[in-house]
Amino acid sequence: MPKNHSRNSRSxxxxxxxKQLRRRWRSGRxxxxxxxxxxxxxxxxxxxxxxxxxxxxxxxxxxxxxxxxSLLESSALKFVPYVYMRSEEVDEIIARCAVVERExxxxxxxxxxxxxxxxxxxxxxxxxxxxxxxxxxxxYKGYMMIVHDPSRVFLGMASETGARGRxxxxxxxGFGAVGGINASGFYDPNGTGNGASPQGTVxxxxxxxxxxxxxxxxxxxxxxxxxVGKFTRDELDQLHLRDAAGWGPALIINGEPSEVxxxxxxxxxxxxxxxxxxxxxxxLVVDGRHASxxxxxxxxxxxxxxxxxxxxxxxxxxxxxxxxxxxxxxVSDVTTLDDSRRIPNAFLIREVESK
Amino acid sequence: xxxxxxxxxxxxxxNYRRRNFFFTLVLIAAIVxxxxxxxxxxxxxxxxxxxxxxxxxxxxxxxxxxxxxxSGEDPTLFPEETQEDYYAYVRGLLSGKEITWHEAIVPDQxxxxxxxxxxGREFAYLTLRRSETPTKHGFEQWEVESxxxxxxxxxxxxxxxxxxxxxxxDGTVLGAxxxxxxxxxxxxxxHLLEGMPSQKECSYQFTRCFSEPVVAATDYLGRSQxxxxxxxxxxxxxxxxxxxxxxxxxxxxxxxxxVADYIVGIRTxxxxxxxxxxxxxxxxxMYMYSLWTSTTASRARIEDFVCEDFIAxxxxxxxxxxxxxFICTFRSRDDTTYNLDYxxxxxxxxxRWALYDIATK
Numbered sequence: 070m071p072k073n074h075s076r077n078s079r080s081x082x083x084x085x086x087x088k089q090l091r092r093r094w095r096s097g098r099x100x101x102x103x104x105x106x107x108x109x110x111x112x113x114x115x116x117x118x119x120x121x122x123x124x125x126x127x128x129x130x131x132x133x134x135x136x137x138x139s140l141l142e143s144s145a146l147k148f149v150p151y152v153y154m155r156s157e158e159v160d161e162i163i164a165r166c167a168v169v170e171r172e173x174x175x176x177x178x179x180x181x182x183x184x185x186x187x188x189x190x191x192x193x194x195x196x197x198x199x200x201x202x203x204x205x206x207x208x209y210k211g212y213m214m215i216v217h218d219p220s221r222v223f224l225g226m227a228s229e230t231g232a233r234g235r236x237x238x239x240x241x242x243g244f245g246a247v248g249g250i251n252a253s254g255f256y257d258p259n260g261t262g263n264g265a266s267p268q269g270t271v272x273x274x275x276x277x278x279x280x281x282x283x284x285x286x287x288x289x290x291x292x293x294x295x296x297v298g299k300f301t302r303d304e305l306d307q308l309h310l311r312d313a314a315g316w317g318p319a320l321i322i323n324g325e326p327s328e329v330x331x332x333x334x335x336x337x338x339x340x341x342x343x344x345x346x347x348x349x350x351x352x353l354v355v356d357g358r359h360a361s362x363x364x365x366x367x368x369x370x371x372x373x374x375x376x377x378x379x380x381x382x383x384x385x386x387x388x389x390x391x392x393x394x395x396x397x398x399x400v401s402d403v404t405t406l407d408d409s410r411r412i413p414n415a416f417l418i419r420e421v422e423s424k
Numbered sequence: 425x426x427x428x429x430x431x432x433x434x435x436x437x438x439n440y441r442r443r444n445f446f447f448t449l450v451l452i453a454a455i456v457x458x459x460x461x462x463x464x465x466x467x468x469x470x471x472x473x474x475x476x477x478x479x480x481x482x483x484x485x486x487x488x489x490x491x492x493x494x495s496g497e498d499p500t501l502f503p504e505e506t507q508e509d510y511y512a513y514v515r516g517l518l519s520g521k522e523i524t525w526h527e528a529i530v531p532d533q534x535x536x537x538x539x540x541x542x543x544g545r546e547f548a549y550l551t552l553r554r555s556e557t558p559t560k561h562g563f564e565q566w567e568v569e570s571x572x573x574x575x576x577x578x579x580x581x582x583x584x585x586x587x588x589x590x591x592x593x594d595g596t597v598l599g600a601x602x603x604x605x606x607x608x609x610x611x612x613x614x615h616l617l618e619g620m621p622s623q624k625e626c627s628y629q630f631t632r633c634f635s636e637p638v639v640a641a642t643d644y645l646g647r648s649q650x651x652x653x654x655x656x657x658x659x660x661x662x663x664x665x666x667x668x669x670x671x672x673x674x675x676x677x678x679x680x681x682x683v684a685d686y687i688v689g690i691r692t693x694x695x696x697x698x699x700x701x702x703x704x705x706x707x708x709x710m711y712m713y714s715l716w717t718s719t720t721a722s723r724a725r726i727e728d729f730v731c732e733d734f735i736a737x738x739x740x741x742x743x744x745x746x747x748x749x750f751i752c753t754f755r756s757r758d759d760t761t762y763n764l765d766y767x768x769x770x771x772x773x774x775x776r777w778a779l780y781d782i783a784t785k
Contacts, residue, residue: 087429090429090430090433093433094433094436097437101440101444104444105444105447108447108448108451109451112451112454116454116455116458116459119459119462120458120462123459123462123463124462124466127462127467128463128466128467128470129466129469130470131469131475132469132470326529328526329527368527371529372529375531
């Protein structure tokens with residue numbers, strides 16, 4: 070019996086030990102897989118940092134310029150280039166890639182607004198008042214909205230008080246418009262702006278709501294001619310703009326494109342407005358910052374506008390704000406995770422009946 | 425299930441440590457490989473950027489190699505000018521200047537256009553064409569399609585010269601095919617004697633694309649004429665015969681004095697007409713003038729007399745340009761100075777030069 074007892078107690082101890090060892094083994098495996106996961110994560114982060122390092126400081130100046138300009142044009146990631154480069158180097162890139170805007174004034178005689186005689190138009194093939202055309206390039210996808218009657222395009226403000234901006238659909242529906250695109254840039258520290266404070270000159274219904282001579286704007290005068298440029302107060306008084314907003318740079322003035330020294334600069338979502346020689350307004354939104362459309366550079370916008378026959382064109386606010394809304398739907402793919410952004414104003418297209 | 429012992433656990437743990445070590449090594453190797461791969465892709469991407477091709481073209485131009493530009497030209501557009509002229513012109517445009525470029529908008533996606541400038545002045549347009557073979561990683565490659573001068577355009581020049589002159593441009597005599605006008609009246613024509621050779625002029629026109637033309641002219645005596653230029657208009661100035669008429673200057677002054685004296689009433693019309701060719705325009709004008717002249721001076725003198733630009737219009741006929749200050753003393757008022765500026769025409773009569781005509785300049 071004692072012999073038996075001691076054998077039992079040994080096997081009991083052995084079972085306990087094994088149980089303990091198995092527990093240790095299991096927890097060891099958990100730690101092991103956790104370690105594997107962390108190492109993979111660390112490797113991925115390291116790979117990303119190395120990739121960024123090579124992109125900023127590697128063998129390709131073009132990639133460095135493109136990435137730097139893309140990030141600088143964003144609201145929240147402006148700081149990234151400064152992590153890898155000295156501020157003087159970043160300034161050098163900005164200077165190298167800056168658009169040289171044309172300073173001449175728009176020549177209204179280059180635009181003759183076609184106002185078809187209803188009697189003459191009766192026998193002809195009907196042309197839609199608004200055309201929506203898909204535009205694509207190697208790095209972007211977007212939409213061009215052609216509004217044949219420029220008098221239908223006006224600036225809709227998000228709010229009278231300026232407390233905060235509104236979503237594009239709210240602005241469009243609030244004005245009973247057919248559609249629209251975002252317009253003014255706005256105060257947006259670290260991408261947290263709520264569209265309350267537009268930047269640059271803003272004119273709505275002929276009333277000057279905000280003045281800033283340093284930001285390029287696009288505005289329609291009383292004859293529905295689109296003017297593009299940086300305007301002094303006196304010039305604004307002479308032009309009698311009815312609706313204006315902007316961000317710049319000017320892309321095309323009097324048929325001559327602005328000079329873009331670098332072949333490709335920042336790739337980002339973009340919004341632009343232009344006008345053809347026959348007066349048709351061109352509203353362009355290019356998607357960006359997602360896999361199917363990285364974004365467009367200013368040269369791309371100029372190319373698109375030239376393709377569509379623009380004689381005058383101006384870049385508007387881009388990035389997360391870029392959006393086009395038409396007939397109750399968001400046309401462009403918004404880049405924000407939580408739907409579209411609040412914006413201070415939008416170029417809208419009036420319903421024909423309400424004109 | 426095998427019984428787990430310390431020894432077995434130790435062996436398993438050792439195996440895991442080995443595997444972990446190799447896994448970590450693999451990760452590090454993957455990262456290094458990734459970095460090398462990323463570098464090679466970026467390097468390849470950078471190498472395919474068309475700006476380097478444009479820089480290369482600009483570099484060859486800066487180095488004085490204009491072959492690429494010449495090959496893009498159509499020499500039939502400038503038949504009078506040679507390849508050497510072209511190179512000299514381009515060298516003048518580019519030498520010592522900074523060549524810059526900027527991209528132009530080209531609707532064709534398979535092409536890219538660049539405007540080349542020297543010190544800000546555009547001089548050529550470069551077209552690149554997308555190569556059919558992309559790089560290993562699929563990047564587009566570019567090659568030069570054409571380089572064309574954007575400043576070469578025909579410039580029209582005109583030359584005006586006496587009809588009796590022979591005009592050459594870059595050593596080639598301008599012929600009838602270059603004539604754009606003949607019998608163009610000159611200031612001398614209306615004062616000539618009947619039957620005298622015409623002093624009329626003619627005009628020529630020629631074009632050059634880039635070279636500066638060298639225009640020369642010789643008169644009917646084979647003397648080289650001075651050629652003046654105003655913009656793109658050349659004028660062959662007549663050869664003056666000043667040397668030939670130096671000894672006749674006192675006679676010219678004497679005649680001018682007589683005419684001026686007559687005008688202010690110091691000499692009679694008869695005295696003045698004695699210096700003129702009989703029935704000449706000068707003589708007749710004086711006679712007409714005598715019918716209504718009333719100015720009378722008591723004394724007169726000539727100062728600052730200059731006589732130049734002699735032209736021998738024939739062996740016994742010449743003209744010259746005279747300027748002088750004619751100072752008159754009047755009894756009833758202060759001295760008055762008249763600035764005389766005449767083209768005077770003289771005809772030889774009995775070995776003396778007599779005034780034939782006079783024209784105010």
